[in-house]
Amino acid sequence: MHEIPAEPHFFIANATVRLQYADGVEETIDLVPPLNFWAISPFGPADYNPASDGFTLAATLPETLTLRLKNTGAMTALFSSMHPLLNYRNDFYLSDNHLSIPPGETRDVTLRAPLQPKDGLTLGQTGWRIETWNAPDVFIEPTLLLAIGRQDRMTREFAGGAGGAPTINGTKVRLAGRLPAASSLPLLMESGRVVEFEFPVTGTPGAAVLRIHTADQSPAGANLRATLNGQTFTAEIPAGLGLQKIDPQHLAKSKTVEIPLPANALRQGDNTLTLELANDGWFTWDALDLM
Numbered sequence: 001m002h003e004i005p006a007e008p009h010f011f012i013a014n015a016t017v018r019l020q021y022a023d024g025v026e027e028t029i030d031l032v033p034p035l036n037f038w039a040i041s042p043f044g045p046a047d048y049n050p051a052s053d054g055f056t057l058a059a060t061l062p063e064t065l066t067l068r069l070k071n072t073g074a075m076t077a078l079f080s081s082m083h084p085l086l087n088y089r090n091d092f093y094l095s096d097n098h099l100s101i102p103p104g105e106t107r108d109v110t111l112r113a114p115l116q117p118k119d120g121l122t123l124g125q126t127g128w129r130i131e132t133w134n135a136p137d138v139f140i141e142p143t144l145l146l147a148i149g150r151q152d153r154m155t156r157e158f159a160g161g162a163g164g165a166p167t168i169n170g171t172k173v174r175l176a177g178r179l180p181a182a183s184s185l186p187l188l189m190e191s192g193r194v195v196e197f198e199f200p201v202t203g204t205p206g207a208a209v210l211r212i213h214t215a216d217q218s219p220a221g222a223n224l225r226a227t228l229n230g231q232t233f234t235a236e237i238p239a240g241l242g243l244q245k246i247d248p249q250h251l252a253k254s255k256t257v258e259i260p261l262p263a264n265a266l267r268q269g270d271n272t273l274t275l276e277l278a279n280d281g282w283f284t285w286d287a288l289d290l291m
């Protein structure tokens with residue numbers, strides 16, 4: 001039996017936070033201080049410090065994305081669930097999962113995530129796959145200017161990767177479209193290989209950021225040269241463990257390199273981005289995105 005200290009603990013016994021959004025939706029979060037738990041657990045209440053462990057509400061409320069799912073078929077859509085496409089993220093709140101939607105009916109699913117997520121992608125940029133037990137998958141495309149691969153520290157989706165896409169040996173690789181298939185790009189980027197992306201931009205583009213996510217890198221790093229519509233930018237890929245050139249499935253230390261692009265680099269209509277290495281370094285692909 002552990003005693004609850006008489007003082008100086010000041011805490012809320014129980015509380016409810018109500019979030020009232022402009023669209024009339026209200027959400028509530030029940031706050032139950034862990035002292036209640038600790039007080040009756042074998043560890044006792046000593047591990048809980050209200051000053052550092054107390055509940056707080058973020059000053060800026062999270063990003064919200066509402067997915068409206070309509071069943072246009074004749075059978076009830078069973079166990080609908082949402083999956084992030086471009087990364088492996090677990091920092092979001094999901095209002096409903098494993099929904100059953102009768103024929104002709106509509107259900108809304110609300111997702112919320114921090115405004116500054118650690119992977120840098122908003123919920124819209126992440127893209128979503130909606131899986132239902134008895135209907136084909138539905139995809140909501142990422143709202144990025146260009147993206148390939150899934151940011152998960154692994155090369156498996158690329159050509160020659162563990163996902164089963166056949167190896168590609170060509171020195172020049174051409175990829176077309178805003179969301180080209182990762183299975184068309186060799187997982188190893190090495191000296192002498194030129195990768196060219198041709199992708200359309202709708203609307204008037206502004207300044208952008210190109211992000212290269214690598215799964216492993218040469219022990220000496222690599223010097224990347226990116227040429228976008230004739231303008232050249234350079235970036236240094238940091239040194240890595242140097243394991244995946246031989247063993248792509250070996251866990252390594254992934255890195256992200258960001259290349260800021262000025263407002264005049266992209267243009268409305270067709271764009272060409274060419275990537276090559278300026279030294280003998282190499283890296284293995286995790287993902288690429290342009291936002």
Ligand SMILES: [Ca+2]
Nearest residue numbers: 150152154286
């Ligand atoms: Ca990946």
